[in-house]
Amino acid sequence: MRGIRMENGRILYFGNLAGYVTGNKAVVDPLFSGDGLNRFLEKQKGIREVEWRDGVYDRLMNGQDDLSDGPVLKNIRIWQLKPSVDVHMKFIGYDRMRERFGEPSPEDYQLVFDGEAETNNLEEIYDKFNTGLHPPGYTGHSLSMSDVIELYDGEGSEFHYVDERGFKTIAFGGPEPVQSPVMQL
Incomplete structure (x- = not known):
């Protein structure tokens, strides 16, 4: 051809x-x-x-030259608190969330993005989703404290709470979170 x-x-x-x-x-x-x-x-x-x-x-x-030994990129999901939750749960650090409301619970969150991010690096994902230039299919506000980033592939998922400084790996277990309609990329 x-x-x-x-x-x-x-x-x-x-x-x-x-x-x-x-x-x-x-x-x-x-x-x-x-x-x-x-x-x-x-x-x-x-x-x-x-x-x-x-x-x-x-x-x-993205100009990555050595692809053979690099990590396989995972897909990501961004979870944000539902509009109906207590307003005091929003935009707070992990420790404060745990003290006042317990562990972050999937029942309190909705899916606002499911797709690729060209990286597994949480800081780079944060930078990408914190700007006003969100990728197609992103239906949430700019990434902030109390949001959850899920990295997943065929092996499973890992969840990261956006904390005051950095990220806190969390279990985010329990029943499957309710998904809002989002465009798959």
């Missing part, structure tokens, strides 16, 4: 960085999965295996 080529170990799909080759394996973002790319990869003599991995395109576009 004319629009698909390999250049310097990168797989270009109509000018987009779709993946890379490491050893005899191609690692490609499933965003580009299709018959044309599959046929192209099958014809490459040095490629014996193809791994479809979420987030490869984003990492390549």
Whole structure:
């Protein structure tokens, strides 16, 4: 196919960085999965295996060079307190939340984003969602104290309470939180 080529170990799909080759394996973002790319990869003599991995395109576009040993990007969910909860629960640090209201409870939260963030770094996620330039599908206010960031993949989830200074890893267990309608990316 004319629009698909390999250049310097990168797989270009109509000018987009779709993946890379490491050893005899191609690692490609499933965003580009299709018959044309599959046929192209099958014809490459040095490629014996193809791994479809979420987030490869984003990492390549962000200039990350060494992708083979880097951590796999997780998806994220942002949880914010429902409008109906006690107003004094909002925008407070973790210790104060625990003293006054107990552990953060999923029943008090609603989902305001479910998608990718191009990073697993909580500080970078905070910076991205704290500005007024929220990504498509984000339905909440700027990320603030009392919000919960969930990093998840096929292995499970980890939850981080946005605290006064940094983040506090929490259990956030119990029944499944009620989800508000959000656009999946």
